[in-house]
Amino acid sequence: MVTVGVLALQGGVREHQELIESLGARAIAVKKESQLHDLDALIIPGGESTTISKLIDAFDLKQPIAALIASNIPVLATCAGLILLAEEVDGKPGFFKNLPIKVTRNAYGAQLASAEAVVDYQDGSENAAFIRAPKILDFGNSEVIGRVADEVVAIKFGNIIGASYHPELTNSTMLHRKLLELTASN
Amino acid sequence: MTDFETGTPLVKRGLAEMLKGGVIMDVVTADQAKIAEDAGAVAVMALERVPADIRAEGGVARMSDPQLIDEIKAAVSIPVMAKARIGHFVEAQVLQSLEVDYIDESEVLSPADYVNHIDKLGFDVPFVCGATNLGEALRRITEGAAMIRSKGEAGTGDVSEATKHIRTILGEIRNLSSKSKEELYVAAKELQAPYALVKEIAETGKLPVVLFTAGGVATPADAAMMMQLGADGVFVGSGIFKSGNPEQRARAIVKATTHFEDPAVIADVSRNLGDAMVGINVNDLPAPHRLAERGW
Numbered sequence: 001m002v003t004v005g006v007l008a009l010q011g012g013v014r015e016h017q018e019l020i021e022s023l024g025a026r027a028i029a030v031k032k033e034s035q036l037h038d039l040d041a042l043i044i045p046g047g048e049s050t051t052i053s054k055l056i057d058a059f060d061l062k063q064p065i066a067a068l069i070a071s072n073i074p075v076l077a078t079c080a081g082l083i084l085l086a087e088e089v090d091g092k093p094g095f096f097k098n099l100p101i102k103v104t105r106n107a108y109g110a111q112l113a114s115a116e117a118v119v120d121y122q123d124g125s126e127n128a129a130f131i132r133a134p135k136i137l138d139f140g141n142s143e144v145i146g147r148v149a150d151e152v153v154a155i156k157f158g159n160i161i162g163a164s165y166h167p168e169l170t171n172s173t174m175l176h177r178k179l180l181e182l183t184a185s186n
Numbered sequence: 187m188t189d190f191e192t193g194t195p196l197v198k199r200g201l202a203e204m205l206k207g208g209v210i211m212d213v214v215t216a217d218q219a220k221i222a223e224d225a226g227a228v229a230v231m232a233l234e235r236v237p238a239d240i241r242a243e244g245g246v247a248r249m250s251d252p253q254l255i256d257e258i259k260a261a262v263s264i265p266v267m268a269k270a271r272i273g274h275f276v277e278a279q280v281l282q283s284l285e286v287d288y289i290d291e292s293e294v295l296s297p298a299d300y301v302n303h304i305d306k307l308g309f310d311v312p313f314v315c316g317a318t319n320l321g322e323a324l325r326r327i328t329e330g331a332a333m334i335r336s337k338g339e340a341g342t343g344d345v346s347e348a349t350k351h352i353r354t355i356l357g358e359i360r361n362l363s364s365k366s367k368e369e370l371y372v373a374a375k376e377l378q379a380p381y382a383l384v385k386e387i388a389e390t391g392k393l394p395v396v397l398f399t400a401g402g403v404a405t406p407a408d409a410a411m412m413m414q415l416g417a418d419g420v421f422v423g424s425g426i427f428k429s430g431n432p433e434q435r436a437r438a439i440v441k442a443t444t445h446f447e448d449p450a451v452i453a454d455v456s457r458n459l460g461d462a463m464v465g466i467n468v469n470d471l472p473a474p475h476r477l478a479e480r481g482w
Contacts, residue, residue, distance in 0.1 A: 111286075
């Protein structure tokens with residue numbers, strides 16, 4: 001069975017686990033280096049990006065996670081996860097820097113601007129939640145996989161899928177299915 | 187942009203979902219907010235006095251100065267919450283116009299209405315409310331609260347009331363799950379909450395919103411105990427900035443909340459933490475000074 005690790009230092013972990021399990025794969029909450037072994041895919045969930053990055057540093061997880069991503073494992077990064085993987089955040093160097101994209105945090109404003117919107121993919125549309133969401137200012141040479149009107153909100157680069165929103169809050173399965181497809185071809 | 191629909195129940199509850207596993211810290215200055223953010227807080231609660239000082243100084247406690255809230259908002263990128271008095275819908279309107287990320291309709295401030303809570307459905311900004319039991323939590327959710335925190339007894343550093351309230355809420359949910367359909371009508375009557383919501387909770391076995399705990403958390407072990415009891419996250423009020431070494435204690439409580447099931451981590455972060463806040467035993471507090479009894 002395919003095993004997907006959900007980085008569980010803080011944030012919307014449970015919803016990702018439930019979605020993965022509903023698609024017939026196994027999901028485990030990952031908090032320690034020892035749990036990073038034997039994974040077929042990794043999800044870096046939404047939460048507070050500042051908090052998650054500090055906890056990654058505090059528990060010496062940066063190098064092992066970077067090594068796992070470098071091994072070309074399929075990764076799904078949502079909201080805070082997207083911020084953590086971006087090459088440039090608010091004009092400064094990002095944290096892991098695996099995605100050739102530039103993002104701005106809290107780009108829509110405070111919580112009052114948080115919103116639901118329909119994300120259009122090549123093969124369908126699904127509702128999703130944008131919570132104090134980042135914006136992808138420049139998607140570089142990554143592939144655009146999701147838009148709201150003409151705004152780019154989801155991208156794919158190599159084996160990494162990134163989204164500025166929360167598919168897990170609306171039971172939107174599109175990105176999780178794409179992640180599991182990547183494990184099949186990996 | 188018309189493609190984006192704001193202020194929906196999903197996005198109000200959604201922000202709280204993203205705070206899960208985190209620590210929300212009371213701060214009274216922009217500098218403290220920065221310390222909290224650097225320590226890994228998922229949000230800060232902007233207020234003029236921490237509950238321990240409200241308790242010590244007495245008098246009427248009200249919404250904070252908008253200037254202070256703006257300064258704290260400018261200092262950090264994590265969400266900023268602020269407190270309105272129970273029932274004070276104009277304080278809530280002001281806080282919404284300041285674009286705080288969450289409003290806490292809080293018993294820590296002096297109530298403005300001893301009968302009605304704020305109609306929270308009328309706001310686009312989400313609310314968190316305190317509760318001591320399931321009925322109180324469900325009444326707040328009915329009014330539109332998008333997040334619940336068990337009340338505990340703020341400003342004491344005594345965790346016993348926080349323990350009691352989280353155990354009560356979660357125990358009452360477990361009880362509901364074991365009831366038959368006809369018993370749920372009576373349960374709704376006894377909980378003084380709408381039947382539809384009671385039925386939903388009996389079926390799902392959990393609240394439809396995130397449940398944090400608050401009131402008296404002062405140590406990493408306190409925070410981890412609340413998480414082991416089933417809280418989704420922790421509010422720490424006076425416990426950090428009334429302690430001997432706020433930076434280190436804040437970091438320690440954040441780490442203990444993440445690794446709440448790992449005693450070795452809790453032991454490690456608890457080493458040489460310095461003095462915790464002195465605190466007051468809740469049993470020594472005369473009834474009129476117990477904040478948890480405000481709200482109904």
